[in-house]
Amino acid sequence: MNDLVVGFIGFGLIGGSLAHALREQNPKHRLIAYYYNKNKVNSGLTKAVQDGVLDDIVFDLECLRECDLLFLCAPVLSNISYLSKLKNIVKTTCIITDVGSVKGNICKEAVALGLGSQFVGGHPMAGSEKTGYTNSSSRLLENAYYILTPTKETKEGITEILYSLIKSLGSIPVILSPSEHDDITAAISHVPHIIAACLVNMVKKADNEDKMKTLAAGGFKDITRIASSSPVMWQNICLTNTDSILHFLDNYIDSLNEVKDSLSANKEEAIFDFFQSAGEYRDSIPNTSTGLLNKVYELYLDINDETGAIATVATLLATNLISIKNIGIIHNREFEEGVLRIEFYNQNSCEAAALLLRKHNYTVYER
Template structure:
């Protein structure tokens, strides 16, 4: 893949992170990007060129993108669809068109209508940050993140293998799904939660007193479950307008579940209320370690640590001196555990078990999940 030419339309956090990863992986690749505004320089693209991430910036798609082997559509979903119409007469037959949007239905329908099924493979890197833009991009952003691929009925094995290998090379975990299944899944686990978070924040804002006591005391659990409400309003407006059917289906179910809880509070129904929290607790606790279909099991442990300099380094040294490799490590910033809880992920179950035994000998309090 070293001599490929990759084009980017839209160059924010995800597009920039993909470009950074590709530059590190394939230093001889040609990476180009599109500036839709001919009269106004794009500071992000110019910065990327200064950092030698991008080779060239074009203001004319027909000039710069006709030789691309793969084109990443990294603009909002509805904008990406408009670009497909322009690219149809420009790209070479072997070119792969892919996007990074979290909704696949609309763009797949547009691809079919434009007879681009043989070129298109939908993509959704399930990674991100509250911080947007190329300035916050990172070549490691996609590492260990699921990267959903949604091929069409006309996608060739060669094209699918190409992008699958590319995703793996970037350190992400490729997973092939039907685009309709994808939209239902992300509606339930991502889109509806964002709506709930935003509506909860707005509820507190509207309910707050003039001296803003709620705002002053909003911390801990409230900030944990509403963190995602800080995301881009334009992006989430686009998502709601493009994955409407799936979102509405799950949102209506959620509203009914809230009505059931409201009724249980009126009765009051003690058993029902207990079941709500107990069922949720059991399922939530099962999420990190469950292997589902193609998704690999995660081997992780949690432990209390003292909040002092060198605490993490001490644990890492203990494990390294016993030849136990760490896949990922970091502090958990929520109230599910006591303060100062460290999450350590390992490459396999054997390493995880060895680490638990070893750290317990050093009198660390371990939480296995």
């Protein structure tokens, strides 16, 4: 696209990552972000200006009048409330989109306000348990599905423009209806987040002496990692995608009751089938970074318990220009192979590291 004036309302992990990607795509884009409190400016916004990612911070919504493209990146309920405030400000040619995990409510509100023709719901299926601009990066969007949900009134040309832009940023745009999107995300993201939080709270309540916390294996931390996400964001999601979430929660509860009954009745075959069916379906899921629950690029390896062992591995990777996101010893390896866990920023780095380490006679376990 030509040089654009792009506005942001809300500027955290996703907004910051979009801004990074837009800045890299075309340095001439003018990127501005709105903040509601001039006397207490968000530190992430200030840093974004210092980094050259943002051109300016504005404190009056009227300053967004010049925008050609406007991203609503606040929590879901806040995004919806901003639409009515923007109705008489944005120009008719401005494309308005959001990045929330729920699409039905905001698309309906856009139509009700007369903004349906210029609104396209958006949901980049990427993220992290970490939040804020300081954790943002254009890499977050690379090869990630980016769902677009036009309203029933959205002009076709506007959808095409946004589709092309998202694709140019390195994401994979997919067009869905708002209701289809909300059902899918309830099943593969919203309910899993609730389950993860329930598991953590269950252990917390039972862990009177912190023994469970101390002995928690890597498997427990892996399946509950998403429970560390923003509570405000997930409160908003649950309050706006309630029907779809309740539907799939009911399905999950039915499944739990079936397992409970099988255990109570000692149904050996049913228990075996339960785990076999789950394993077969999970193994059929493509091992890519484009799912909604963000992919972790990691490998494990055996190292000797000696001074400098970790430093040797880190130096080997660094000298071959392979960046490490995280590294650490696994003390409880009940369900893990390898004593050293290394996490990378992308799949290419993970694969290159595995090849390099094996060349140097390390035993590597990939997941």
